[in-house]
Amino acid sequence: MTFTETISSLLPISGPIADFIGGAVASLLIISFLMSLVAVSGIWGKRKITAAFTDRIAVNRHGPFGLLIIVADAVRLLSKELIVPDGVDRPAWDLGPLVMTSSALLGFAVIPMGDLFGLNLQIADPQAGLAYVFATASIASVGLVMAGYSSNNKYSMLGGLRAVAQNLAYEIPLVVTGVSVVLFAGSLQLSEIVAAQGETLVSLGGVAIPSWYAFVNPFAFILFMIANLAEVGRNPFDVPEAPTEIVAGWQTEYSSVYFVLCYLSEFIHIFLGGAIIATIFLGGPAGPFLPGFVWMVIKILGVYLFTQWCRSAIPRVRIDQLIEIGWKGLLELSFANLVLTAVIVGLL
Amino acid sequence: MSNPWIAIGALAVVAIVIPVSMIVVSSLIRPSVPEQGKTAVYESGEIPTGDTRIRFNIQYYMIALLFVIFDIETVLIFPWTVIYSDAVSQFGMGSALLPMLIFIGVLGIGLVWAWRNGAVRWIGSDRARETTGGA
Numbered sequence: 001m002t003f004t005e006t007i008s009s010l011l012p013i014s015g016p017i018a019d020f021i022g023g024a025v026a027s028l029l030i031i032s033f034l035m036s037l038v039a040v041s042g043i044w045g046k047r048k049i050t051a052a053f054t055d056r057i058a059v060n061r062h063g064p065f066g067l068l069i070i071v072a073d074a075v076r077l078l079s080k081e082l083i084v085p086d087g088v089d090r091p092a093w094d095l096g097p098l099v100m101t102s103s104a105l106l107g108f109a110v111i112p113m114g115d116l117f118g119l120n121l122q123i124a125d126p127q128a129g130l131a132y133v134f135a136t137a138s139i140a141s142v143g144l145v146m147a148g149y150s151s152n153n154k155y156s157m158l159g160g161l162r163a164v165a166q167n168l169a170y171e172i173p174l175v176v177t178g179v180s181v182v183l184f185a186g187s188l189q190l191s192e193i194v195a196a197q198g199e200t201l202v203s204l205g206g207v208a209i210p211s212w213y214a215f216v217n218p219f220a221f222i223l224f225m226i227a228n229l230a231e232v233g234r235n236p237f238d239v240p241e242a243p244t245e246i247v248a249g250w251q252t253e254y255s256s257v258y259f260v261l262c263y264l265s266e267f268i269h270i271f272l273g274g275a276i277i278a279t280i281f282l283g284g285p286a287g288p289f290l291p292g293f294v295w296m297v298i299k300i301l302g303v304y305l306f307t308q309w310c311r312s313a314i315p316r317v318r319i320d321q322l323i324e325i326g327w328k329g330l331l332e333l334s335f336a337n338l339v340l341t342a343v344i345v346g347l348l
Numbered sequence: 349m350s351n352p353w354i355a356i357g358a359l360a361v362v363a364i365v366i367p368v369s370m371i372v373v374s375s376l377i378r379p380s381v382p383e384q385g386k387t388a389v390y391e392s393g394e395i396p397t398g399d400t401r402i403r404f405n406i407q408y409y410m411i412a413l414l415f416v417i418f419d420i421e422t423v424l425i426f427p428w429t430v431i432y433s434d435a436v437s438q439f440g441m442g443s444a445l446l447p448m449l450i451f452i453g454v455l456g457i458g459l460v461w462a463w464r465n466g467a468v469r470w471i472g473s474d475r476a477r478e479t480t481g482g483a
Binding site: 019079080109157176247256319 | 361430
């Protein structure tokens with residue numbers, strides 16, 4: 001029973017309208033949680049992590065561990081003046097950040113967020129779940145192009161064009177590596193992919209190692225992690241923003257609430273990437289002792305920490321190198337992985 | 349079992365309403381102080397020169413064309429992966445795997461052809477080739 005069905009069964013009515021209300025309430029709760037996760041990890045956690053990597057202290061004056069900087073920053077950013085530059089293409093310029101934020105949130109509709117107090121926190125569980133989640137994750141690049149082209153700024157346009165080049169290079173390795181786990185699971189439904197990872201792979205000294213696909217097929221896991229870094233645009237693949245080359249890329253001209261939306265969408269995109277990795281490679285919400293929901297959040301934050309680590313530790317590749325890595329390296333490797341996985345599944 | 353796409357539609361509505369409400373809240377509390385020069389586009393503090401919407405060399409257009417082909421191919425691979433393990437147990441590995449191997453093989457040969465003809469590379473501008481000796 002999904003989260004939506006649990007809520008709509010509490011309503012006095014039934015049918016499509018009750019389902020819609022249930023879905024809206026469920027998504028409001030999940031999205032609010034995601035927003036607060038972004039607030040904590042994006043405003044506060046990011047600074048602390050980067051500071052730890054570069055041997056600094058970062059925010060520590062606002063409340064305990066500087067945590068109240070979250071409130072201060074949220075109010076500060078929302079109350080900034082919105083500067084609309086000369087000659088921007090108005091509807092597209094306004095819609096760009098909206099498209100990015102909404103599309104990143106859309107993916108969370110099908111992610112199995114696990115159990116909490118007996119509630120299954122998955123909003124919907126369609127049969128084509130994995131195809132849907134890949135589809136929504138790539139809508140964001142439309143928003144990037146809209147933002148880049150409509151800003152009437154040369155840096156923004158270069159950033160938007162680079163974002164397209166990056167997506168062209170990494171979308172196919174990402175999706176092909178992602179579907180290689182479907183060969184094991186035999187279903188695109190995310191709850192079934194999670195359930196298929198619950199079986200025991202081997203028992204080591206009485207401890208049962210579950211057959212998470214990261215253990216079953218570590219090669220696919222590594223490929224997917226690399227392609228996911230490019231998908232969310234973090235080092236070594238942050239060429240669309242590239243602060244030392246093109247100022248801030250596609251988001252150069254955004255201020256005030258639009259900047260907040262751009263920032264929000266980037267972090268939600270990273271969390272969506274983490275949630276996809278957790279679902280198809282790390283057993284979803286599975287884990288000992290703690291509730292499933294807590295494990296899911298831990299896994300998502302683990303992937304987030306990995307992206308921040310890469311951001312601090314790895315230099316950026318050039319855009320032409322990125323095309324070469326994508327088309328002459330990862331693409332071939334991802335197809336080799338698919339064929340190898342198919343042979344192994346066939347022989348077992 | 350209700351239709352899951354109703355809930356996804358509900359989430360889509362909420363995912364649009366929340367950013368829009370943030371824009372509305374911000375428009376209520378933010379100041380507006382128009383000043384001369386504030387709305388100039390950012391070019392590292394200089395006065396902007398020239399037009400942005402010029403004819404621009406998209407240096408990866410051949411790759412974009414290749415991408416369309418491979419993207420459609422991944423769509424065709426999706427259903428095969430779903431039925432694969434059932435097909436192996438029902439018809440044997442040869443008839444489940446071989447057609448897909450031929451399909452991927454044809455695309456692989458296509459990629460090798462495109463690679464040898466120089467489609468899979470960043471096409472540098474004439475000026476970049478002069479200054480760096482090839483891109």
